[in-house]
Amino acid sequence: MAEHRNIVDRMIGLEEKREFHEFENRAQKLVENYYEDYKELKKYIWHSGVTKWADFKFIFGQVLDLLEEAKIQDKELTDLIGPDVATFIDEMMDDNSWGKKQKINLIRS
Numbered sequence: 115m116a117e118h119r120n121i122v123d124r125m126i127g128l129e130e131k132r133e134f135h136e137f138e139n140r141a142q143k144l145v146e147n148y149y150e151d152y153k154e155l156k157k158y159i160w161h162s163g164v165t166k167w168a169d170f171k172f173i174f175g176q177v178l179d180l181l182e183e184a185k186i187q188d189k190e191l192t193d194l195i196g197p198d199v200a201t202f203i204d205e206m207m208d209d210n211s212w213g214k215k216q217k218i219n220l221i222r223s
Contacts, residue, residue: 137178
């Protein structure tokens, strides 16, 4: 889809805004307590230091998948990821970071 974007769309990030609104719509379909978890996680992620939309997109997608799975299984989020949610999110961000991927590539070579 990105290859079909026009120059104006790329400059002002309309596609990224649409994707973010899709995440928000998914989150609003969750039951109240899961939606509250989503809002708290979203605040943490925004202030975490992630700067690229691709990283945000990956993390938000994973978080929403986990919340939807928790809802289906009628469990709390911490039942799926453990009691330390901040550490879980930090590790998710770290695993997805460009710098870490580059270090792994250097070690392998």
